[in-house]
Amino acid sequence: xxxVEQHESTLSVREGDSAVINCTYTDTASSYFPWYKQEAGKSxxxxxxxxxxxDRKQSQRxxxxxxxxAKRFSLHITATQPEDSAIYxxxxxxGNMGYKLTFxxxxxxxxxx
Amino acid sequence: NSKVIQTPRYLVKGQGQKAKMRCIPEKGHPVxxxxxxxxxxxxxxxxxxxxxxxxxxxxMTEKRFSAECPSNSPCSLEIQSSEAGDSALYLCxxxxxxxxxxxxxxxxxxxxxx
Numbered sequence: 001x002x003x004v005e006q007h008e009s010t011l012s013v014r015e016g017d018s019a020v021i022n023c024t025y026t027d028t029a030s031s032y033f034p035w036y037k038q039e040a041g042k043s044x045x046x047x048x049x050x051x052x053x054x055d056r057k058q059s060q061r062x063x064x065x066x067x068x069x070a071k072r073f074s075l076h077i078t079a080t081q082p083e084d085s086a087i088y089x090x091x092x093x094x095g096n097m098g099y100k101l102t103f104x105x106x107x108x109x110x111x112x113x
Numbered sequence: 114n115s116k117v118i119q120t121p122r123y124l125v126k127g128q129g130q131k132a133k134m135r136c137i138p139e140k141g142h143p144v145x146x147x148x149x150x151x152x153x154x155x156x157x158x159x160x161x162x163x164x165x166x167x168x169x170x171x172x173m174t175e176k177r178f179s180a181e182c183p184s185n186s187p188c189s190l191e192i193q194s195s196e197a198g199d200s201a202l203y204l205c206x207x208x209x210x211x212x213x214x215x216x217x218x219x220x221x222x223x224x225x226x227x
Contacts, residue, residue, distance in 0.1 A: 032213035043115040044204065044218040051213070087154070099213050100146070100169055103156035 002027040004092050006104035014112050019077045021107045023090035026071065030092040033066060033073045034101065039086040047088070048075070080111045116140070119205050119219035120187075126195045126226050134222040135187040138207030144168075145182050146216060147190050150202040162188065163211055195226040 003026045013019045025033075034049035050057045050064040050073065057064045063076040073092075077084055087108050091101040118137040126132045138145050147159040160170040162182040170180075177196075182188040192199055202223050206216040 034215065036216075036218075043117075043220045044206075044216075046215045046217070049215065089154075089156075093213055099211065100158040100161060101156075101216065102158070103148075106154040 002030060002092060002094075002102040004090060004102050004104045006090055006107050008107045009105070010108045010110070012110045012112065013080050015080060015082060017080055019080050019084070019109055019111075021075045021088050021090070021109070022072065023074065023092075023104050024070075024072045025092040025102075027092070027094065028068075028071065029094045030071075031094045032092070032099070033064070034091050035064065035075050036089045036091065036103075037086045038089065038106070044089070077109075080109075082111050082113045085109055085111045115217070115219050117205055117207050117217050117219035119203075119222050121222060122220060124222055124224045126224065128196060128226055129194050130226075131191060131193060132195045132199070132224055132226070133189060133191040134203055134224070135189050136205030136219055137187045138205070139217050142207035142209055142217065144208045144211055144214070145188050146206045146208075147180060148204045148206065149199075150204055150221070152201070156204075159190070168211065192224075195224075197226050200224055200226045 007022045031052040035047040036044045037047045061078045066073045087106040090104045093099045093101045116139040146161045149157040161168045180190045202221040204221045206218045208214040
């Protein structure tokens with residue numbers, strides 16, 4: 001089955017710097033790649049997603065890049081703020097009728113003020 | 114604040130006991146998922162529903178786990194005979210559709226099997 005790997009288990013940046021979190025996946029059929037954020041004591045919250053028909057998507061300070069050849073996708077956060085501190089999970093899925101996400105094991109991002 | 118409501122937040126059971134947890138999906142969301150998140154942040158998909166019908170489930174779910182999403186009632190996940198390895202955070206999520214949609218998660222039910 002599909003496997004998703006997150007390469008950084010922890011990442012520490014200074015406020016205002018950029019942060020990059022990288023993920024790889026194994027199933028070439030994967031077509032949907034969302035990112036979720038989990039802050040301490042809170043539920044998982046959707047951050048941004050990208051579908052396989054594009055290789056880049058931006059939403060304010062967040063950009064997702066998708067490299068289908070390398071089976072790699074990444075989350076870029078610019079001008080980081082302390083409120084960005086959380087565990088970020090990448091995920092992948094495929095399927096049009098009944099899909100299930102396969103998650104990475106999370107990257108704990110700490111933004112130092 | 115999450116609009117997917119999971120109860121209870123914490124559940125403590127002895128080995129061999131039944132453990133039941135509930136989920137009310139976000140209003141208007143016909144698709145419901147259950148995931149198990151262990152202490153290493155590994156997620157395991159358990160089952161998903163569209164309205165009352167099971168879409169997909171894994172083998173484990175077929176054997177010791179049972180789940181349902183009756184109309185006009187909360188969805189539920191029950192472990193028939195809890196094992197120590199079942200200790201985890203059980204997450205319920207809902208979405209608008211069956212085709213790669215954003216998931217809305219509840220806070221989860223943390224199960225501890227002693």
